Amino acid sequence: MTNILGNFTGRLLLVGCGNMAGAMLDRWLGAGLDPAKVAIVDPFAAPRADIAHFASVADWLAADGAAEWVMLGMKPQQLNDVAGELAAVAAGNTYLLSILAGVSLADLAARFPETKAQVRILPNLAARIGAGVSAVASLGAADEAAVTALLEPLGTIVPLADDSTMDLVTAFTGSGPAFVLRLIEAYAAAGERLGLSAEDALKLAAATFDGATALLAASDEKPGVLVSQVASKGGTTQAGLDVLDTDGQLVALMTNVLRAARDRGRELADLARGES
Ligand SMILES: NC(=O)C1=CN([C@@H]2O[C@H](COP(=O)(O)OP(=O)(O)OC[C@H]3O[C@@H](n4cnc5c(N)ncnc54)[C@H](O)[C@@H]3O)[C@@H](O)[C@H]2O)C=CC1
Numbered sequence: 559m560t561n562i563l564g565n566f567t568g569r570l571l572l573v574g575c576g577n578m579a580g581a582m583l584d585r586w587l588g589a590g591l592d593p594a595k596v597a598i599v600d601p602f603a604a605p606r607a608d609i610a611h612f613a614s615v616a617d618w619l620a621a622d623g624a625a626e627w628v629m630l631g632m633k634p635q636q637l638n639d640v641a642g643e644l645a646a647v648a649a650g651n652t653y654l655l656s657i658l659a660g661v662s663l664a665d666l667a668a669r670f671p672e673t674k675a676q677v678r679i680l681p682n683l684a685a686r687i688g689a690g691v692s693a694v695a696s697l698g699a700a701d702e703a704a705v706t707a708l709l710e711p712l713g714t715i716v717p718l719a720d721d722s723t724m725d726l727v728t729a730f731t732g733s734g735p736a737f738v739l740r741l742i743e744a745y746a747a748a749g750e751r752l753g754l755s756a757e758d759a760l761k762l763a764a765a766t767f768d769g770a771t772a773l774l775a776a777s778d779e780k781p782g783v784l785v786s787q788v789a790s791k792g793g794t795t796q797a798g799l800d801v802l803d804t805d806g807q808l809v810a811l812m813t814n815v816l817r818a819a820r821d822r823g824r825e826l827a828d829l830a831r832g833e834s
């Protein structure tokens with residue numbers, strides 16, 4: 559990994575450092591971020607070597623905590639628990655980053671009106687290996703170069719003009735790895751049901767998904783063209799596709815999956831506002 563964050567200026571406070579924020583932090587440290595510039599507030603996560611750790615924002619403040627960058631990395635439902643104490647911290651010289659599903663830029667601006675900018679980032683867990691996708695939208699005078707430096711070690715960056723589509727993007731790319739992994743599980747389970755050993759089925763399923771996505775990435779063709787290159791007329795693939803393509807059931811299923819995940823984002827925003 560490059561040393562892109564070796565010269566990162568400013569101190570970073572992570573409020574909540576579980577699966578997602580923890581994966582981001584690992585990448586940032588790997589990209590040269592100085593651990594002495596980082597503090598974590600998390601009442602439950604295990605402390606990390608070399609990083610100051612506090613159970614609450616109040617404890618961090620009592621230890622003279624100060625930060626130019628504050629990232630919300632807990633669950634949206636926990637925003638009410640931390641927002642009061644944080645509002646005083648997230649003031650004039652501070653950039654607010656949020657990875658909270660559902661919580662809009664307008665909500666962040668209402669909660670933290672004094673920050674220089676509110677930046678809504680929607681990463682995904684593949685950031686753990688630098689193969690993630692981060693959608694990003696902001697309000698106010700965001701330091702775009704610094705935000706880009708933070709997002710680059712995570713994988714692909716997709717800037718959005720505003721956050722009006724962020725709930726759908728959250729479902730699409732944020733929840734997406736779970737949906738794709740479930741598809742792989744189902745593929746393996748079907749192989750097992752038809753006679754493969756569990757071990758062979760998972761290995762073959764993972765390699766098949768891997769190869770298919772790599773093929774698409776390396777090709778200028780649309781997926782359908784590659785499908786037709788696999789499916790011989792009257793052959794095995796076409797027999798399977800005839801089932802898969804019946805009545806557009808696969809697209810209908812995926813639409814329902816994404817709609818449910820997208821709409822849950824709106825509910826989470828209500829919970830974060832203390833409205834449900
Ligand atoms: N897991 C994922 O793939 C993605 C998660 N997100 C967002 O990331 C956020 C965190 O999700 P995960 O990492 O999956 O959850 P998680 O449960 O792994 O991490 C949440 C962390 O917040 C801590 N926490 C609980 N109460 C707290 C408090 N009062 N103050 C500070 N920290 C507190 C917990 O101890 C935990 O370590 C959520 O807002 C989610 O919407 C966004 C994109 C992808």
Ligand SMILES: O=C(O)[C@@H]1CCC=N1
Pocket residue numbers: 659728729732733
């Ligand atoms: O499941 C969730 O709510 C979070 C947001 C996207 C992925 N994980």
